[in-house]
Structure formats: C-alpha cells, structure tokens
Amino acid sequence: MNRSTRILLLVFLALLVCTAAWYFLRGDSSMNTLASSDTDFAVEQASEIKAVFLSHRDGRNIYLQRNDKSWTVNRKHTARIDMVQNVLRVATKIDVRHPVAKSNIDRVMSDLATNAIKVMVYGDDDKTPLRVYYIGDSDPEAQGTFTLMEGSKQPYVTHIQSWEGVLRPSLVLDAEAWRDRTLYAYPEGSIQELSIEYPKYRSQSFKVKQTSKGEYSVEPLHPTTTPKAQVPNQSIIKEYLSNYTKLSGEVFRNDIPQRDSLVQTIPFATITVTSDGITNTTDYFSMDESSGLSRTKGRYYTWPNRGSDLLVAQHFVIGKIFIAYNGFFPDN
Numbered sequence: 001m002n003r004s005t006r007i008l009l010l011v012f013l014a015l016l017v018c019t020a021a022w023y024f025l026r027g028d029s030s031m032n033t034l035a036s037s038d039t040d041f042a043v044e045q046a047s048e049i050k051a052v053f054l055s056h057r058d059g060r061n062i063y064l065q066r067n068d069k070s071w072t073v074n075r076k077h078t079a080r081i082d083m084v085q086n087v088l089r090v091a092t093k094i095d096v097r098h099p100v101a102k103s104n105i106d107r108v109m110s111d112l113a114t115n116a117i118k119v120m121v122y123g124d125d126d127k128t129p130l131r132v133y134y135i136g137d138s139d140p141e142a143q144g145t146f147t148l149m150e151g152s153k154q155p156y157v158t159h160i161q162s163w164e165g166v167l168r169p170s171l172v173l174d175a176e177a178w179r180d181r182t183l184y185a186y187p188e189g190s191i192q193e194l195s196i197e198y199p200k201y202r203s204q205s206f207k208v209k210q211t212s213k214g215e216y217s218v219e220p221l222h223p224t225t226t227p228k229a230q231v232p233n234q235s236i237i238k239e240y241l242s243n244y245t246k247l248s249g250e251v252f253r254n255d256i257p258q259r260d261s262l263v264q265t266i267p268f269a270t271i272t273v274t275s276d277g278i279t280n281t282t283d284y285f286s287m288d289e290s291s292g293l294s295r296t297k298g299r300y301y302t303w304p305n306r307g308s309d310l311l312v313a314q315h316f317v318i319g320k321i322f323i324a325y326n327g328f329f330p331d332n
Contacts, residue, residue, distance in 0.1 A: 038152035039149070040131075041094045041147065043130055049092075050122055052120070055117070056118070077180065080181070086170035090167050095158060099154060099157075100154070112148050117135045117171045118134055133149045135168055142166060144159040145158050181250065182247070183247045183318070186275050188245055189214070193273075199268075203224075203225045206219065206220060207221050214234075228329045240321075248313075249318075252311055268285060280304075284300045284301075285303070287299040297315055298315045
C-alpha cells in the first residue's frame with residue numbers, strides 16, 4: 001500500500017467517524033424516541049416557576065400563584081408550603097423512566113383522556129405556559145406514573161429519580177386541603193405583647209410585654225389579681241414565646257351548623273398577640289368536656305383573628321401555649 005493510498009484511507013475513516021458522531025449527537029426520532037420535546041417535562045429551576053394550574057375534566061381546578069413570601073391557592077387563601085413544595089418537586093424533577101409499550105398505548109391514552117390531571121406550569125409570562133402535560137395513574141408495578149405531553153401521541157412512564165412513589169398524590173385537587181392552617185408564625189423576638197384571657201380562671205390570665213431587646217415583663221391581666229413580688233424567669237418567658245414561631249391547626253370546619261352560635265359563647269381562652277404593630281386575637285373553644293389548665297388531651301375549635309374560619313386544633317399540638325400566670329414564677 002503506497003503512501004497516497006494510506007492517506008486516502010485515513011481521510012475516509014475520519015469522515016466515517018465524524019458522520020457517525022454527528023448522527024449520534026443529532027439523534028434520530030425514529031430510533032431514539034426519548035430525545036424529543038415530548039419528554040422535556042421538567043422545568044430546570046423552581047425559581048422559574050411563578051404559577052401552576054392543575055385541572056381535571058370533572059371541574060376541579062387548583063391555581064397556585066407565587067407571591068413575594070408565600071403562595072396563594074385559587075387567588076384567595078395562603079397555600080400550604082409543604083404541598084407547594086410537592087408540586088414544585090414534580091415540576092422540576094419529573095423524569096422519563098421509559099415509553100409506554102405500543103401494545104398498551106391505546107389503553108393508557110384512553111385512561112389519560114378520562115382521568116388525567118392537566119398540569120400547566122407558568123413562568124413570568126402568565127399567558128404562555130412553560131410546560132403543559134397530563135398526569136395519569138401509576139403503572140401496574142407502582143414504580144412510575146403515566147404521563148403525556150400536550151400535543152404528543154406517545155405516553156411515557158415517569159418518576160422522580162432517587163425517590164420512591166408515584167407523582168399523582170402530589171397534585172391535590174381539593175381546594176380546602178390546600179389552605180394553610182398556620183395559627184402563629186412569629187419570628188423569634190418579634191412579639192411585642194401577648195396576653196391570654198382565661199374567662200373561668202381569671203387569676204391565671206396574664207400579659208407578657210417586651211420591655212427591651214430580649215427582656216420581658218409578666219403581669220396579671222386583671223387588676224383584681226395580686227401581682228407576684230418575684231421577678232419572672234426570663235428563660236421560661238423566652239421558651240414560652242418560642243412556641244409561637246410555628247403552630248398550626250388540623251382542619252377547617254366551617255360546615256358545622258352551630259358555628260354562629262359557638263362563636264358567641266364564652267371561650268376557654270383568648271390569645272391576643274401584637275407584633276410589628278399588628279394585633280391578632282384568636283379564641284379557643286373546647287370541643288369536649290375535658291377542660292381546664294391541667295388538661296392533657298382533646299381538641300379545640302379555634303377562631304383565628306375572629307375572622308370567617310373555624311380551625312380545629314389538637315391539644316397535643318398547641319396545649320403548650322396554655323400556661324398559667326403562676327407558671328412564670330417557678331419558685332412560687
């Protein structure tokens with residue numbers, strides 16, 4: 001083989017390698033069904049997402065919208081952040097496991113047409129969604145979820161890598177379930193004044209006031225109660241106020257027929273909190289016969305800020321806020 005022949009052979013081999021590499025990188029829709037826009041379900045960053053619309057053909061709709069510090073549901077109520085995070089996880093982590101087999105496509109497409117949840121993910125442009133796809137039921141092995149990009153005819157089984165579970169339970173369509181149940185969420189040191197009124201235990205009602213940074217006073221709420229001569233324990237006060245950094249109720253109960261009459265009765269306790277000049281007053285009504293400052297169980301109807309809602313709360317969760325005036329003076 002002479003020198004010119006060897007050069008031609010090397011050139012031919014180089015062209016062959018380059019051609020193969022070009023085809024590999026370019027992909028071919030007939031050979032590589034996963035390298036197309038109908039599998040590009042995930043949005044890269046959660047920060048890109050400004051709104052998510054979930055809908056079902058039965059008429060249930062959920063619209064989630066990002067605000068400065070929180071999310072709202074259906075433009076009315078603050079949304080539960082844990083549930084928002086579940087949706088954002090789906091929107092940013094959804095990944096294709098494999099295409100649905102040709103033999104199952106008709107059945108899966110029929111199921112998606114009747115029972116899928118439509119997901120529309122929006123960025124800064126509230127008119128044009130970043131993604132639109134349909135989430136169906138889980139596959140028979142419960143290892144993935146049938147998913148279809150809008151406009152596509154090829155469904156896929158999707159999942160979230162390194163996470164066990166299917167996607168649909170994260171896309172809740174019950175508007176009431178989406179509502180934030182937070183009773184208190186005050187940053188540490190932000191409470192300027194707090195009082196608890198116990199109508200049946202007036203002598204144990206009290207008021208806490210911030211006198212300087214990190215220092216507090218405690219005094220009886222009613223003038224008929226003799227103030228303690230001792231200095232209140234600052235550690236106990238700070239530990240007590242820390243309970244108000246995050247306390248939540250259990251479920252809204254605005255459907256009870258006795259609601260209007262209930263809020264006219266005398267509550268077990270009324271808590272008033274002032275922070276940043278804003279005052280919030282919440283009443284607590286015992287749901288059972290177990291009452292008093294020594295109770296260890298039960299539930300309450302709470303009337304947050306005396307607004308339009310009744311929120312049920314468990315004593316197991318919120319009972320630590322029902323301290324007596326004497327409790328700030330452990331040596332007494």
